[in-house]
Amino acid sequence: MLASGVVAGTLFVAGPAVLSGCSPAPPALPEEADPLASPAERAESDVVLARLVAAEHPALAIAAGALAADRQAHASALRTELHRARPGTIPSSSNPSSFNPPMARDTTTIIIDQDGARDALVRAVRSAQDEAAALVTILPGYRAALLASVAACCASHAVLPVLS
Amino acid sequence: MLCCRCCRDRPGNPTVNRVPIEALQPALAAEHAAVWAYGLAGAFLAETLAGQLAEAAAEHRARRDATERMLIDAGVLPVPAEPGYRTPEPVNDAASALRLAITAETDAAAAWRSVIENSPAEPALRKAALDGLTAAAVQAASWRAAAGSTPLTVPFPGAP
Numbered sequence: 001m002l003a004s005g006v007v008a009g010t011l012f013v014a015g016p017a018v019l020s021g022c023s024p025a026p027p028a029l030p031e032e033a034d035p036l037a038s039p040a041e042r043a044e045s046d047v048v049l050a051r052l053v054a055a056e057h058p059a060l061a062i063a064a065g066a067l068a069a070d071r072q073a074h075a076s077a078l079r080t081e082l083h084r085a086r087p088g089t090i091p092s093s094s095n096p097s098s099f100n101p102p103m104a105r106d107t108t109t110i111i112i113d114q115d116g117a118r119d120a121l122v123r124a125v126r127s128a129q130d131e132a133a134a135l136v137t138i139l140p141g142y143r144a145a146l147l148a149s150v151a152a153c154c155a156s157h158a159v160l161p162v163l164s
Numbered sequence: 165m166l167c168c169r170c171c172r173d174r175p176g177n178p179t180v181n182r183v184p185i186e187a188l189q190p191a192l193a194a195e196h197a198a199v200w201a202y203g204l205a206g207a208f209l210a211e212t213l214a215g216q217l218a219e220a221a222a223e224h225r226a227r228r229d230a231t232e233r234m235l236i237d238a239g240v241l242p243v244p245a246e247p248g249y250r251t252p253e254p255v256n257d258a259a260s261a262l263r264l265a266i267t268a269e270t271d272a273a274a275a276w277r278s279v280i281e282n283s284p285a286e287p288a289l290r291k292a293a294l295d296g297l298t299a300a301a302v303q304a305a306s307w308r309a310a311a312g313s314t315p316l317t318v319p320f321p322g323a324p
Contacts, residue, residue: 066315073319129298136280136294137287145281148294149320152273152301156317159302161309 034085035139039132039147040078046071046124053117060117063162067121070157071128074150081146122163129154183238183289187275187282188231191296194268194275195228196245201268204251208261213310220265220303224272227296234292262311269304273297277322297322 050068054061132151136144157163202221209217232242255264276296283289301321308316 066317069315070317070319077320133294133298137290138285140285141281141283144285144290145277145322146320148277148280148297149323151294152298152321153317153319155298156301156305156321160305160316 031086034082035135036078036082036085036143036147039128039135039150040075040082042128042131043071043075043078043150046128047075049120049124053121057114057117059114060121060162063157063160064117064121067125067157070153074128074153077146078150081143118163122158125154125157125163129158183234183240184279184283185235185238185240187279188235189240189243191272191275191279191293192228192231192235193243194272195224195231195296196243197249198224198268198272199228200245200249201251201264204255205261205265205268208255208258209265210258216306216310217265220269223299223303224268227299230292234289259311262307265307266304266311269300269307273300273304273322274324275322276300 047068050064050071054064054068057064129151132147132154136148136151138144139147199221202217202224206214206217206221235242251264252267253260253263255261273296276293279293280290280297283293301318304318304321305316308314
């Protein structure tokens, strides 16, 4: 009786450990920000900046318009990946102007003159390139490749004749 | 795309000393092809583009040599250059030479992006591959500008 009781007790104790995958989840801890959140916000901010420059400065309109289009594509791809990784936690946005638009960095510079606007665009793409490049060395393959393309695209804008 | 023997798909993605051989060999092959392509394109490009051509060709030669060293250091025989490559169209004037240059850079961008996607997060290797991808994207945009084609950039250089 005693022996079998011990055996039964052992099985009882071992059971939950073996089936630990089915046990209730521990209380949620505060989640760290997804490393793609900042590049996504930056891309959205750059879209706003580039659209403002394109509207204010005709000489920069083509370059700024092309930059806005590429950064919009970056924002959409990064939001898609953020949403895939954590469904329901991040609102997807295909068009930053359709929801609360983030304040563009350096908006005060844009209004002043064309050279200031050009400088603001170059600073924006170089900052975006640097941020994405830093993440390329540490993130898993798919995300690293996505950010590598973002960095390379931003680098190619920075050297185009209108901005360089 | 410029075609060569090593474009064939092979299963698996073995790594030696954390070097993704299966991704690095196509990157080396793309660099061989780019060096060859610039040799051909140079015969047709305008003199005003000679500086850009020399710079691009030198970048690819340096990257080819560095990639060969990476493979040799990993104990792997680097793929050799082909005697010649099949171009997507005949190259017989400045316009087709510019398109060849853009094709070579597009192929190189794809190969280096693949290295990033298929390699461990090892900073030196990822950085080298990102440099290859970035240089190819920048050169491709410069050649598109020279060719007068638009848009000058693509949002995701190297992406399939």
